[in-house]
Every structure is written in structure tokens, then in C-alpha cells.
Amino acid sequence: MTDFPLIEFHPVRDRNKAATLVQQVIDAVTRAIDTQALRPGMALPSVRDFARAHDVSTFTVAAAYARLVAAGRLVARPGAGYRVAPRSSTQAGSAGPGTDALPHAWSPPTLGAEWLLSDVFADHSIPVKSGCGWLPGEWLNEDGLHLGLRHVARVPGARIAGYGHPYGYAPLRAAIAEHMGAIGLPVQAEQVLLTQGVTHGLDLAIRTLLRAGDTVIVERPCYANLLPLLRLAGLRVVSVERAAAGLDCHALEQLAALHRPRALFVNPVLQNPTGATLTMANACQVLRVAEQHDMWIIEDDISRELAVGVAPMLAALDGARRVVYLSGYSKVVSPSVRVGYVVAHADVVRDMARTKMAVGLTSPEILERVVHQALHEGRYQAHVARVRERLALAHGKVAQALTDLGMTLHSEPRAGLFLWARLPQGWQGGANALASRALNDGIWLAPGSYFDADQEDIPWLRLNVAYSDDASLWRFLRQATA
């Protein structure tokens, strides 16, 4: 206790109220902040020290801190502990006489509730990450990453010190062009633009092809991060249902006639969040509607390498005329390299390259070389095959466990990262409330609203199967949905 005189904490231990220990820690810290015993910027005791001093579990303290971060009271600095959040203009009862005031009473960009995500994103200490969108570090291509880094460290300095080409590292672009040819879309290297991941590619496509006020169609549900991007660009968003076999093309047709949208955003293969893949017939139909109504299709194909067997590619069906194709290496090599690519008509690629240069200059050639090396060392294919096997195994287990809880699965892909599960019919509380309660227990769940253009509290959860082999997750879900 003497170590942390600033936080008064006298836990009430009652086995029947065990869950509230987390709340008691939250209350104690909040009190210390509100009474200014802890002031903005001050460090908190580490999770371990706090736990030891008060004889509570590190799990309890980590869950409490995580929730205080989500609530904006603490700031997490991975590897460097927690501090009291700086006084914020959005917090009640703050701000002395003008010292901390900002010049404008400006309102931040309207990013949805899903932007809690960015705080959770920041907090690598959260014990269970079932809600996240990436693979565990140790599932990724660590060997390839190391080999690539060592390889690049041997390239003479002057050759890697300068800016790269605006389109990106030429040998990687050539390799991508060759790869695209092999999977059904023959293209020139001039049709390949390297980006810093698919999200960056989405942003470049939006800023090059669309204008504020344009209407676009997204899938319901869709990639969570696409929604704040579209809002930031001032676009009007309408949704079309994504069923197990693909888009509802009848609805798509009606929406197209009614709203005259400029673009359709699709993630055809192992979709995030449903895990579903378009049938070939559905892909053809989607393309036909896009042609009739003269829409761009922005095809996010980040998970194709994880798919087993043949999966449709809209860009191949279309010859990359109205389809702008995006992919990258975050799911298979590593998200930390931030390397993705666009494949499209040469004119579109040229204009997207100009946007890329305008908004951030070139992408880092060093990492493009690392990826190029990782892809071409002998063990890459074996690595991908191993990831697919591990995912198939995890899918089997998680699908079974979800079904046992009375949940309904949208699809059973047995590949990719995600399962999309509907809460049991009797469940009343809403997925948002469930996710909040989970956070109290140090469990990150991704509720349906994250993936819904209207942020509706739909009764669905996205589970990342690679992070869901955890007893505490299933204990929580069993108790919560009982």
C-alpha cells in the first residue's frame, strides 16, 4: 500500500460478487482522478504491482485498466505502463482558467462508436483478443520477415536511402503482375501500384474516384474500418445484404436505380466479418448490375491467399476495367510491414499514384523489399499452407463451441480468420452491451454494430478464430448467454 498512497482501495471480497472486483478497482482509480489525488499525466502503478499490493489478480487489474482506457480516463502506453489521461475538453468539470483551452470549439471528425476500437487496438495488454482482425504474431511469417530484414540490411545504403518510385518497388510490382496473371487477371506492371496496406488503398481509391456527396454501396455487414473512411470523405452510404452465397442482387439493383451510386465496395472472399465467399454466379451477377448502373467496384481481396480452392475475383471477370482490386500482405506475411497493392486500369493507377504522392509521397521501399524477399524465399508456400491448416482446425473448434451455445453461424467457411455468429434467439441485451461486459472481464469482442453502416446494435458477433481458443472467453459467453 505504501507504494501507491494516491489510490485508496479497500476491496470488498465477496465470492458472490467476484465480478465486481474489477468495478471496485475502476471506482478507486476514478475517485483518485476526480479528487485530483492522481493528476493528468501521472503514472499508475503497474498491473502487477497494483495486483500484488492489494492481493487481487493481475487479470482483475488489467481488465479494470482496459476499461478505464476505453472510457478515456487512462492512457495506455504498451511497454511503458498507464498514465492518467490528459484533461480533455470532452470531459466534464475540467479545464482551469483557459490554460488548457483549445483555440476552436471544434468537433472531431464524426467517427462511429467503432472507434472505441482504436483504444482497444492500442491496448495490447488485453488478455483475450477475440474481437481483433489480425493473426497472432507467432502465426505470421516471422522467418520470412527476419530473412527479408537481414537481406535488406545487406543492400548498399545509397540504394535504399533515397525515395522509392511513386508506384513502389519495381521487382515487387513485377512479381505481383505475374501472380495476378497466374490467378486469372493478366496485367502489366504499370497496372500495379504499391500502397501501405489495403486501408491505404481504399483511401486512395476513394479520394481519386469519388467526390463528397457521392453515394456508395457497402455490404451489410462490411469491413468496420471502411465506414469511418467513407464518412471522412463525406460520402453517402447505403447497404446491401450479404448472404452466405453473396450479395442480394435484387436489392442491389433497386438501390442502384434509386440512389445512382458511384461505387460498390465488396470483399468477395472470406469476407470480413462474415467469413463468406461469393459464389461464381453471384460474382457475375454483381458485375452485371455494376455495368448496367455504371458503378465502380472497389474489390477488397485481402484474404484470398487463405482461401482453399477456387474463389471468384471480380477484377478478373471484368478485366480490371471498372473494378479496382486491392490486396496486400497483412494477413499472411505481417500487418507490421504495411505493404499492400492496387491493380486496376493503367489510367486509374496513374491517377491513384498522383493521389498517393500528394497525400504522403512514396511508400517505404525498404519494407517493399522485405516483402519481396519474404515471398521469394523457399519456405513461403509452406508457411501459407501451415497457416491455412491451423485456421481450419480453429474454425472447427470455434464453430462447434458457438453452436453449442445456441448461436447461429452466417457461414461455415473453415478458412480465413472470421466467424459471424448470431446471438441465441432468447438473448435480449444487445451485442453492444455484451461486448461492454466482456471488456470488464478483459475480453475483447467485436459486436455487430462495428460492421453496420448505420451502427445498429444487431445481435451478431465477429469472432477471430485464431484468438478464440481461450477458456475464459467460453466461460464468459456461457454465463452471459445462459
Place this chain on the structure above:
Amino acid sequence: MTDFPLIEFHPVRDRNKAATLVQQVIDAVTRAIDTQALRPGMALPSVRDFARAHDVSTFTVAAAYARLVAAGRLVARPGAGYRVAPRSSTQAGSAGPGTDALPHAWSPPTLGAEWLLSDVFADHSIPVKSGCGWLPGEWLNEDGLHLGLRHVARVPGARIAGYGHPYGYAPLRAAIAEHMGAIGLPVQAEQVLLTQGVTHGLDLAIRTLLRAGDTVIVERPCYANLLPLLRLAGLRVVSVERAAAGLDCHALEQLAALHRPRALFVNPVLQNPTGATLTMANACQVLRVAEQHDMWIIEDDISRELAVGVAPMLAALDGARRVVYLSGYSKVVSPSVRVGYVVAHADVVRDMARTKMAVGLTSPEILERVVHQALHEGRYQAHVARVRERLALAHGKVAQALTDLGMTLHSEPRAGLFLWARLPQGWQGGANALASRALNDGIWLAPGSYFDADQEDIPWLRLNVAYSDDASLWRFLRQATA
């Protein structure tokens, strides 16, 4: 000749018309493209092969190819030669019956004439790069870069394979916070956000703090790349004169009253393109006007480490309330690492971090670790001191040579990369025409219009002193301005 049967080239050699050899190569290649002897996508002979086959200098061929790239007829692939550009919708007489047509008759984003830059940017083979904005690879911190890469290659894979923190690599942010304190602006690590270079930071600031239709003030002249960024965001741009001592504060006051701008963009130290630095008094005045008229100040301070002695920092004078401070490592470590940072009020940083996540997720931690390592190995300070010395020497030579040609210098900073020179009084042709002629001779000059919000053909050139120690540049300028 038998190697390249597709290009008919019969040079007319006349010593008095030596310069036109470049034009003859251009004409021959253009003819081959127009007659479809060379078709879109086909490879051209390498510069060396072409030169050898026709007994002309590689310099002549490189200059001709560079100009054909700038004209959009060829595409340069560094390290992989040149190809005929894909047929473009903007080119006359192209497009068969719909096969290559794009779905929309869409107009690309309005990026100014300076976007020829992106083609020149792409063409690393241009012999003289006096117009570029970076240091030669061998002037940069190659040793630090290599050490950093080798260091990161030794970090366990799982620790570098995942996404980094939304704010960026914590130890680098802590180091930046400490550095800022040492140079006059004490901040918390929570006030530091890592970006992928200053241009990325500018984009994030614009998209977080401003809305389409807002008016902003830029310097005349200003950083060329800022202008397409502002246009892309739909902002109205007005300019205020940048004199040797700083901004014209009287004009600034009037513009502020007239246009009610939301933000002022300033590059106070060793400005790009003038090389000038604000006096301390001018900086104070600028801040006062911004306070009176409630403007944000976006301070681009990329060149501070190259400055000798004390230079004003608006963010320090203001305590980082209305000033959003941007800097990075492109000028001193390497532009290829694409690591920069924002320092601002914690609330602004939080909202910029959300924008960063929305438009591209995290920045690559691997490169942030490389930079952190490069900054902390023993030889970094010596490296910076050496760069400063080389630049001071180059400044002396280039300033003298420009003065000898009858040009007038805006400032004589003897530091940083740039000199801003006014063409001799008698000169009639305009700086744009001069730069076009220079390109014919394989010389990249940066004319005044690149740096002017109205793209006016002002009679100024920006010279990068690190790339201007070249006899052919001075021969060209002597002849052209005679």
C-alpha cells in the same frame, strides 16, 4: 541497328546543332510509337544499348527518354528500363472500339502542373537533379540505416510481426518528447503521434482540423506538395508573402480579417523553397495575428536539424495549443524510412490518431524501430554535423555561381538544402520555359510556379545545393540566360 529494328533513327550530326540530337531521338521514338512500330507496353532498348548502337552519348539518350517520360509517351521503371506508355484516354487518336474504355468519363483530381514532378520523381535516371527536394543517398545516414536494420532483424519475430500502437513506437515517441523538451517545448509522450513523414502529417492535420470550403493561408512561395493536398481537401487557398525576415504580418492581418481563414501553414526554418528562417520577432508577430483571428497554425519544421544556431519555433512560443508541429527524419536519416511526427495538444493528437487509423491503420513499427536505433547510436550527431558542413560548403559555391549569372537571391542561409534565385532582370522567357528546356538536356530545374498557390509563372528557381555541383547545369544556365 539490327537490335532495334523498330526505331528508325538516322541522326543528323551538326556540331552547331548539337542540342538537337536529343530532339532527334525524341522524334524517332515518337514516330515509332505513332506508326505503331512500338506498341503500348513494349520495352525500349536500354539507354546504353541505344547510345552504343547509334554512336550517340548516353547523356543524349537519357535526356530524350526523360522528356518522353515527362510527356507521357514512355514509362520509366527504375532498374528495369523503359517501356512505351499504356494507351491513355488523355492521348489523342487512341482507344479501339471500347476495349480499353473506362466506365466513367471521370476527371482526375485537379492536381496542378507541378504534378509533372511525379514523373520526374519516378525517373531516377535523369542526369542532373537540381530541382529535387532531397539529399543524395550517400549524404544521408547510411550507416545508421544499416545498423538500425540489422538491429531490428535481431528482434524476436512475434514482437515485430503484429500491428504497432496507433500512436507509433513508444520508445521513439518518448525520445521525441524528450528532444522537444530540450529544444524548448516540454511535452508528454501522449502529445506525440508518429506519421509516415511530414506530408502524411499535413494530410492528417488537414483532414482532422479542416473541412471542405474552409479558407487557409499559405506562404508565397510555399512547399510544393502542400498545394495538391489542400486542393484535394477542397480548401480555399490564399497566400501571404514570405520575405527574408519572415511573413508580411500586415498583409497577414488583412487577409485574416477579409477571409476568416481557419489555418495558416508555415515552414519557419530553412524554408522550402526560399531557404529563409523567420526572425524571433516575426515568429511572435505571426503567433499574435493567429491568436487574434483564431487560426490554427500548422508548422512544418522538417529542416530544423540542419539549421545552425537558434531558430524560432512557433509551437514552443505557443505551448502547442493552436500550433500543430510537424517534423521527421527525411532530411537527415533518410526519406525512404517515411518516419515523421506530430506534436500538438493531447486532444488534437488523439483526434489525429483516429484519422490516422481510419485512413491507413498504424504506421510501420519496424521502420520506427530502425529510426530509433539510428538516432541513438553514437555517430548520429557526428553525421548531422558532417551534413551541415557539406551543405554550408555547397551553399557558398552555388550562391556565388548564381550571383555571377546575374541572379538575385531571396536569402543566403548557408544551411539547409535550398536557394531561391530570381532570374536576371532581362530574362523574358519565364521560369517554366527555362525548366522545359533544361529537361531536354537532362536537367531537372524547379521553376517558381511549383511553389505558387496560383501556379503563376514567377521568374524564380529553387536550387537544391546538394545536387547543383555539376558543370553541365552551369553551362546550361549560362547559355540560357546569356
